[in-house]
Amino acid sequence: MAIGVVMHTFDVQLADLDRGVYEDLTLRLGQHPSETTAFLVMRLLAYCLEYEEGIAFSEGISATNEPAVMVRDATGRETAWIEVGAPDAERLHHGSRLAGRAAVYTHRDPAKVLPLWAGKKIHRAEDIVLTSFDPGFVDAVAASVERRNTLTLSVTEGELYLDVNGTSLSSAVHRVGIL
Template identity: 70%
Template sequence: MALGATIHTFTVQLADVDRGVYEELVLRVARHPSETDAFMLTRVLAYCLEYEEGIAFSEGIPATDEPAVLVRDLTGRITAWIEVGAPDAERLHYGSRLADRTVVYTHRDPAKVMAPWAGKRIHDAESLRVYSFDEGFIAAAVDVIDRRNTATLSVTERELYLDLNGTMLTTSLHEHRID
């Protein structure tokens, strides 16, 4: 019998000073059995850091034609394609043709994530943004994840301050571009 997804709840007080976004979010996140906690947490952070009207989690692993997070306008058109982890160049090419902007948030070494893209066709590659966190940040946050989570996420000058279940963590948000 196949294992089902594990539901995690994140109640997040978001204060993104850089973008002027202040919200209380209650996120129910289904973690597929093949998905790591690090991937799931990066997906939650990507959602918060890209938060705007029309944002949503995709169906996850089963949704092979959608990113981890996406933003749709009122007509249903995808305006932001937000990948998590280490997507391949073909997937980024597809997403960047559909959306106005394409973003990748990774919990892995960004140089290793981007290396396979060299020489590959990616639509509007110069506009693609890849974001990563300080080494050890995601691992430290994963250690305090529970099924029900309370978080305060503050962003100031691309510095993240995360209080997750009573544990305070900080990181810089690093931006990378394809050369």
């Protein structure tokens, strides 16, 4: 772990009614000194909204050959490559080929992120989904994050309801194909 990494603990009650996922999780995330709290929040949201058996965080931004979040099957083979931010087309191409399924979560304006991939070679680009949230939502969540956090996250009919340390927030979950 890098010097200056700040550890955050999240006790999460997850209820994703849209996918039928209900879990109580304790997650520890290291925040690298160059990582914004908004990026940390996006890693956390990507993990929760993609939660399934075999999901794990990578080593963070220092793991240049891994996505922010990945899913592995019982044999250790990667089955989902989940990026955060605005990865380049080559990285998405690699992840989609390696895992068979790729997804991107961003706190940026999708209209500014999507052109980054236009006309680029990306394996199964038609199957890759870009997920974002209402403007200001991620920043509001980031403002509520402390070192130790209690989170209740519910998703129903495409709407995310989140309570972070007593602060209640909500946003639509926006999903678009990258093509």
